[in-house]
Amino acid sequence: MNSEEHIIAPVESAAADEDIIIVRDLNKWFGQFHVLKSLNLNVKKGERIVICGPSGSGKSTFIRCINHLEAHQRGEIIVDGVVLNEDLKNIEAIRREVGMVFQHFNLFPHLSVLENCLLAPIWVRKTPRKEAIEIAMEYLERVKIPEQAHKYPGQLSGGQQQRVAIARSLCMKPKIMLFDEPTSALDPEMIKEVLDVMIELAGSGMTMLCVTHEMGFAKTVADRVIFMDGGECVEEGPPQSFFNNPQQPRTREFLDQILQH
Amino acid sequence: MAVHQPLPDLPPPPSERGLWGWFRQNLFSTWYNSIASLVVGYLLIIWLGPVINWALISAVWTGEGTDDCRPGAACWIFIQQRLGFFLYGFYPAELRWRPNIVFVLFLITVVPQFFPRAPGRKWLALFGITGLPVLGFVLINGGFFGLDPVATSRWGGLMLTLILAYVGIIAALPIGVVLALGRRSEMPVIRGICVTFIEFWRAVPLITILFMASVMLPLFLPQGVSFDKLLRALIGITLFQSAYMAEVVRGGLQAIPKGQYEAAQALGFGYWRSMRLIILPQALKIVIPGIANTVISLFKDTTLVLIIGLFDLLGAVRSTLSDPAWRSVAAEGYLFVALCFWIFCFGMSRYSHNLEKKLDTGHKT
Ligand SMILES: Nc1ncnc2c1ncn2[C@@H]1O[C@H](COP(=O)(O)OP(=O)(O)OP(=O)(O)O)[C@@H](O)[C@H]1O
Ligand SMILES: [Mg+2]
Numbered sequence: 001m002n003s004e005e006h007i008i009a010p011v012e013s014a015a016a017d018e019d020i021i022i023v024r025d026l027n028k029w030f031g032q033f034h035v036l037k038s039l040n041l042n043v044k045k046g047e048r049i050v051i052c053g054p055s056g057s058g059k060s061t062f063i064r065c066i067n068h069l070e071a072h073q074r075g076e077i078i079v080d081g082v083v084l085n086e087d088l089k090n091i092e093a094i095r096r097e098v099g100m101v102f103q104h105f106n107l108f109p110h111l112s113v114l115e116n117c118l119l120a121p122i123w124v125r126k127t128p129r130k131e132a133i134e135i136a137m138e139y140l141e142r143v144k145i146p147e148q149a150h151k152y153p154g155q156l157s158g159g160q161q162q163r164v165a166i167a168r169s170l171c172m173k174p175k176i177m178l179f180d181e182p183t184s185a186l187d188p189e190m191i192k193e194v195l196d197v198m199i200e201l202a203g204s205g206m207t208m209l210c211v212t213h214e215m216g217f218a219k220t221v222a223d224r225v226i227f228m229d230g231g232e233c234v235e236e237g238p239p240q241s242f243f244n245n246p247q248q249p250r251t252r253e254f255l256d257q258i259l260q261h
Numbered sequence: 262m263a264v265h266q267p268l269p270d271l272p273p274p275p276s277e278r279g280l281w282g283w284f285r286q287n288l289f290s291t292w293y294n295s296i297a298s299l300v301v302g303y304l305l306i307i308w309l310g311p312v313i314n315w316a317l318i319s320a321v322w323t324g325e326g327t328d329d330c331r332p333g334a335a336c337w338i339f340i341q342q343r344l345g346f347f348l349y350g351f352y353p354a355e356l357r358w359r360p361n362i363v364f365v366l367f368l369i370t371v372v373p374q375f376f377p378r379a380p381g382r383k384w385l386a387l388f389g390i391t392g393l394p395v396l397g398f399v400l401i402n403g404g405f406f407g408l409d410p411v412a413t414s415r416w417g418g419l420m421l422t423l424i425l426a427y428v429g430i431i432a433a434l435p436i437g438v439v440l441a442l443g444r445r446s447e448m449p450v451i452r453g454i455c456v457t458f459i460e461f462w463r464a465v466p467l468i469t470i471l472f473m474a475s476v477m478l479p480l481f482l483p484q485g486v487s488f489d490k491l492l493r494a495l496i497g498i499t500l501f502q503s504a505y506m507a508e509v510v511r512g513g514l515q516a517i518p519k520g521q522y523e524a525a526q527a528l529g530f531g532y533w534r535s536m537r538l539i540i541l542p543q544a545l546k547i548v549i550p551g552i553a554n555t556v557i558s559l560f561k562d563t564t565l566v567l568i569i570g571l572f573d574l575l576g577a578v579r580s581t582l583s584d585p586a587w588r589s590v591a592a593e594g595y596l597f598v599a600l601c602f603w604i605f606c607f608g609m610s611r612y613s614h615n616l617e618k619k620l621d622t623g624h625k626t
Contacts, residue, residue, distance in 0.1 A: 067526075067527055069523055069526060069527060088531075092529050092531060095526065095527060095528065095529040096529040098527075099527070100524075100527040102520060102523070102524065104518075104520055106518075106520035106521060106523060106524035107524075108521065108524070108539055108543075109543065109622060110542050110543050110546065110620070110622055112622075119528070119538060119539075120528035120529060120530065123530065123534055123538060124528060124529040124530060124534075125529075152622040153622075154622055168528075169527075169528070172528060172529070
């Protein structure tokens with residue numbers, strides 16, 4: 001896939017000094033299987049991080065730990081000043097501040113696009129319905145599909161659905177957005193429309209963690225690129241040096257493979 | 262190279278319309294289809310003809326007793342003469358206005374449910390599952406506000422059938438949903454309780470449960486405490502069917518992709534809210550046919566109360582047939598019962614189809 005054509009001028013970094021995500025010595029097991037091995041990561045407010053790596057390297061598991069869709073067994077995760085542990089109150093508090101976009105959109109098929117965007121603000125944030133509608137329409141406009149507001153997800157294309165999913169997360173006014181391969185279930189001609197929305201979002205100063213193989217996107221918006229393999233962070237650095245001058249042989253091998261096509 | 266011109270949109274070709282068009286397309290499209298249609302049509306006429314003649318054309322509709330009946334013709338005098346008993350059982354004739362009011366309220370809440378655009382439909386439904394049972398009990402049972410009490414042993418006929426079915430249905434569905442959620446719970450104690458409950462009730466025939474409720478339960482109750490027979494039957498039927506309902510609902514819950522739960526969690530929904538707003542609406546929609554099935558079978562299973570001495574519609578007709586005066590009209594009696602059941606069950610079936618269509622929100626992703 002030719003991801004190079006998505007490149008536009010690099011988005012200005014908005015990173016502040018404050019750490020909004022702190023991950024220390026994160027370890028996770030699935031049964032006997034050690035998926036995440038002693039990961040460390042500090043993310044500053046407004047920073048944009050791209051995580052890449054081969055299939056099965058634990059990228060999804062890692063970002064799912066950050067909103068506790070997966071529980072970790074050792075180490076510490078602090079999001080927006082709140083320590084993630086088994087306390088349900090903490091978990092729900094953090095999930096309100098952390099939006100997540102999935103590979104397979106996961107829109108609610110029984111609700112219209114607008115209602116998808118209203119549900120969480122109304123029931124979780126307790127926003128009055130009228131205000132919630134205004135916010136929802138604003139974000140649907142931002143992802144460029146206000147005219148689909150009354151359709152059902154099943155009537156939209158994949159790219160449109162993913163944009164609705166992004167709008168749905170944004171309606172909660174999150175401080176952090178997590179993306180788990182948001183474009184890898186899409187046909188090539190729809191990838192751009194989703195990436196454009198993400199680039200625009202990056203420009204607005206949102207803190208973003210993206211698992212993606214869109215290297216053009218990484219070069220455009222990332223402040224840092226992290227390469228994971230076998231549950232470890234093998235290499236990390238700003239996109240310039242990461243792509244042009246990777247230090248680890250494993251990284252070079254991976255980049256050769258995905259940039260070949 | 263010529264520039265590509267897009268083709269204009271054309272209207273779809275007209276399909277064959279009208280009754281004749283339908284006949285041609287479906288019954289006489291090929292020569293063998295035509296032969297099959299003619300043969301089936303012929304058989305229908307020679308078999309159905311006499312039945313229609315017996316039941317309608319030469320049937321006897323009015324008269325005093327079996328003496329007015331003719332051989333080879335249906336004798337509907339039987340139904341006409343005993344209708345009060347078939348509808349109300351031994352409920353005192355002068356008090357029948359009370360169940361009548363309840364029935365009218367029942368129609369007022371149920372009929373609009375078939376019309377999506379009926380005003381206040383949701384409020385009526387809410388009344389139907391909360392206010393109506395209470396009001397119905399007050400009116401039919403009496404004993405409040407100066408209404409003469411009528412013992413449940415005197416309730417009967419179609420009225421009893423409808424009470425058993427209605428209360429059974431509106432109680433079995435929520436209990437079934439709770440059991441299904443419990444069976445999928447991550448807490449072992451809750452899961453264990455629900456599994457045991459479901460597996461117990463599902464593995465015992467309803468008829469046994471009813472016998473146990475009427476014969477065994479009194480043995481275990483302390484002396485002097487009596488437990489209304491109708492209430493026992495009602496609890497037995499409800500719990501029995503809620504076990505089935507639980508498994509139907511569980512099927513729906515299992516069909517919901519994991520991504521839906523995760524999306525709900527990621528947006529900050531807690532367990533109960535995500536179930537109520539996101540998971541259950543989808544799961545229940547998927548299993549509407551299964552729910553309709555369970556509800557219809559519950560409706561028909563109410564006839565089993567006849568073995569513990571309650572006179573539901575079937576029981577009332579049967580007990581009349583044991584009267585020597587009416588012994589010759591069994592066929593008419595059973596046909597009447599079948600027709601009553603068919604009307605209600607077919608109504609439920611249509612309703613579930615309507616609901617399925619209304620809730621369809623486009624193809625799945
Ligand atoms: N619920 C689970 N139970 C057991 N093993 C799991 C579970 N989820 C993931 N794994 C395993 O953990 C490893 C990491 O999975 P993960 O989904 O995080 O990889 P990934 O880097 O996101 O890969 P991909 O690029 O294919 O999405 C894989 O080997 C996977 O088989
Ligand atoms: Mg993944």
